[in-house]
Amino acid sequence: xxxxxxxxxxxxxxxxxxxxxxxxxxxxxxxxxxxxxxxxxxxxxxxxxxxxxxxxxxxxxxxxxxxxxxxxxxxxxxxxxxxxxxxxxxxxxxxxxxxxxxxxxxxxxxxxxx
Amino acid sequence: xxxxxxxxxxxxxxxxxxxxxxxxxxxxxxxxxxxxxxxxxxxxxxxxxxxxxxxxxxxxxxxxxxxxxxxxxxxxxxxxxxxxxxxxxxxxxxxxxxxxxxxxxxxxxxxxxxxxxxxxxxxxxxxxxxxxxxxxxxxxxxxxxxxxxxxxxxxxxxxxxxxxxxxxxxxxxxxxxxxxxxxxxxxxxxxxxxxxxxxxxxxxxxxxxxxxxxxxxxxxxxxxxxxxxxxxxxxxxxxxxxxxxxxxxxxxxxxxxxxxxxxxxxxxxxxxx
Numbered sequence: 283x284x285x286x287x288x289x290x291x292x293x294x295x296x297x298x299x300x301x302x303x304x305x306x307x308x309x310x311x312x313x314x315x316x317x318x319x320x321x322x323x324x325x326x327x328x329x330x331x332x333x334x335x336x337x338x339x340x341x342x343x344x345x346x347x348x349x350x351x352x353x354x355x356x357x358x359x360x361x362x363x364x365x366x367x368x369x370x371x372x373x374x375x376x377x378x379x380x381x382x383x384x385x386x387x388x389x390x391x392x393x394x395x396x
Numbered sequence: 397x398x399x400x401x402x403x404x405x406x407x408x409x410x411x412x413x414x415x416x417x418x419x420x421x422x423x424x425x426x427x428x429x430x431x432x433x434x435x436x437x438x439x440x441x442x443x444x445x446x447x448x449x450x451x452x453x454x455x456x457x458x459x460x461x462x463x464x465x466x467x468x469x470x471x472x473x474x475x476x477x478x479x480x481x482x483x484x485x486x487x488x489x490x491x492x493x494x495x496x497x498x499x500x501x502x503x504x505x506x507x508x509x510x511x512x513x514x515x516x517x518x519x520x521x522x523x524x525x526x527x528x529x530x531x532x533x534x535x536x537x538x539x540x541x542x543x544x545x546x547x548x549x550x551x552x553x554x555x556x557x558x559x560x561x562x563x564x565x566x567x568x569x570x571x572x573x574x575x576x577x578x579x580x581x582x583x584x585x586x587x588x589x590x591x592x593x594x595x596x597x598x599x600x601x602x603x604x605x606x607x608x609x610x611x612x613x614x615x616x617x618x619x620x621x622x623x624x625x626x627x628x629x630x631x632x633x634x635x636x637x638x639x640x641x642x643x644x645x646x647x648x649x650x651x652x653x654x655x656x657x658x659x660x661x662x663x664x665x666x667x668x669x
Contacts, residue, residue, distance in 0.1 A: 318519040318522070318523075318552050318553055318555070318556045318590070347442070370491065371446060371449055371450055371452075371453070371488055372446060374484070374487055374488070374491075375442060375445070375446060375449070375484055378484075378487065378516070378519065378520060378523060379480050379483070379484050379516050379520065380516060381442045381445070381480065381484065382441075382442030382443070382446075
């Protein structure tokens with residue numbers, strides 16, 4: 283089972299840009315498996331601090347259907363994806379062929395102010 | 397009568413765009429219908445393709461044998477999405493224990509994927525060749541060498557081909573030359589690192605080891621990081637060959653701590669620590 287971890291920390295301060303987008307897009311592969319079955323993601327997190335006491339955030343997401351991933355903003359879980367399967371056929375399709383990409387946008391939700 | 401019913405149900409399947417609530421078709425009937433789709437038709441969803449591909453591991457050899465001609469036919473469909481679905485089915489066949497004999501009559505069709513403009517299809521051909529069981533046939537070597545020699549193919553897929561060839565025929569002079577020629581090209585750092593990774597734990601000739609050792613001085617940190625991790629996996633002779641470059645790397649001002657850590661680990665391995 284490939285282990286993969288990526289973390290991108292950024293502090294959202296009150297009084298900063300009222301709608302602060304953060305993008306994260308990249309590709310990574312487990313060198314012990316095929317070097318051409320990359321885990322890819324292109325995520326855009328938009329934080330709106332128009333109301334500093336109740337900032338909101340949402341995520342535009344586009345990523346391979348394997349493995350799991352989650353986005354946490356100011357300690358609040360904004361997005362979580364868990365693959366429905368963990369078997370070779372599924373992973374081959376997701377990573378070797380980049381089939382079944384997961385795309386969409388979450389609803390804006392209130393996050394903890396800082 | 398049943399044939400007419402089958403055709404009618406498939407029209408409904410593809411117009412509806414999903415297999416939800418329907419009996420999963422056989423591999424043969426699914427790809428026969430897919431191969432007949434117009435180039436601009438909507439594609440089945442990934443879940444629908446998976447349902448069919450999931451039948452492949454447990455299918456009888458006879459069922460696979462009758463399905464393969466229509467899967468191969470779908471490989472030449474003008475719609476790239478349909479080609480990808482067919483290549484996906486072929487990878488599932490390739491992972492079966494009897495894949496070398498099942499796919500032997502279709503090696504030429506798999507080889508044709510190397511000519512595709514789609515890098516995923518090029519890569520799938522490398523993958524299929526690499527996993528054939530019980531072992532890949534000798535016939536995979538010439539098309540892989542030919543693919544590796546081309547300058548207009550996806551270099552990431554070619555990097556995978558480097559690994560397959562190095563594992564399959566490490567003593568073959570043509571393979572050594574082809575890998576040397578590939579590594580001599582002006583590759584992007586990611587492709588070079590991929591090729592180094594693909595050579596991990598192989599028994600390649602010293603002249604190829606030299607090229608990986610040269611990666612310890614690459615201006616790109618990712619390439620250096622990969623090279624310093626791959627070299628210890630190539631055996632003690634390779635490690636000794638790399639010792640001067642590893643010592644230089646371990647003492648290089650400005651080198652990252654991660655890279656230095658692996659260089660020092662490799663040097664400790666030489667000293668038997």
